[in-house]
Amino acid sequence: MIDYKNGFDIPEGLRGIVQLMSEDCSGNMEDPFISNYCLDIEGHEQDQKSRLYLRLNHGLRNRLVVANVAFIHQRQGNMTKLFEILKKIYQEEHLDSIVIENVLSGEMKNWCIKNGFQKQLIKEEVSDWYWPECETSEFSLDDLFGKDAQ
Numbered sequence: 001m002i003d004y005k006n007g008f009d010i011p012e013g014l015r016g017i018v019q020l021m022s023e024d025c026s027g028n029m030e031d032p033f034i035s036n037y038c039l040d041i042e043g044h045e046q047d048q049k050s051r052l053y054l055r056l057n058h059g060l061r062n063r064l065v066v067a068n069v070a071f072i073h074q075r076q077g078n079m080t081k082l083f084e085i086l087k088k089i090y091q092e093e094h095l096d097s098i099v100i101e102n103v104l105s106g107e108m109k110n111w112c113i114k115n116g117f118q119k120q121l122i123k124e125e126v127s128d129w130y131w132p133e134c135e136t137s138e139f140s141l142d143d144l145f146g147k148d149a150q
Contacts, residue, residue, distance in 0.1 A: 013092065014039055016085045017052065024050045024071050024078055048072045052082075063097040064089060079111055 010018055010032060018032050018041060025043025029050075033040040038055040053068040064086055071078040086098050100117065103109050112119070 010034060010039070013089050014054075017041070017054070017082065020078065020081055020085070021050060021052055024073055043072070045072050057099075061097070062093070062095045063099055064095060065099045065101055067101050069100075074107075079108075080115070083115060 014034075017039065021032075021041045021043055022029050025045045028045055029041060029043030037057075038053065040054075041050075041052045043050040049070065050072045051068055051070045052066070055065050055067055057063050057065055066082075066086070069079070069082070083098075089095070090098055100108070100112060103112060103119075
């Protein structure tokens, strides 16, 4: 059983993400932290680190934002597994898009292209990548993060 820093239980829809990150660092992870519609997970294995910082932007656009992601075990399908979990949340919660912020590496850029993301240039060398825009419908943040997470 995974303990959580802030005492909140991770909502069912996000548990697969926590499990994926735990597997990437062989279970050597800090307690996941969820607060203000953000999920923060860090782990390590020897001298390498894995990290995921995921947030739900709400307001005019309801979207899942991967603000930071790094896997210890690269090129083993972890990003694709994460994307599958995010797509399920996207579909179940009727979100507008999934965003990967600040794509810097060529590998991540190629992954975004391969998986149908569209580039939005932020600065010359920094871009965010969006996965399909679609109409939003009625959706409660409490359904995803629980009433206590606000």
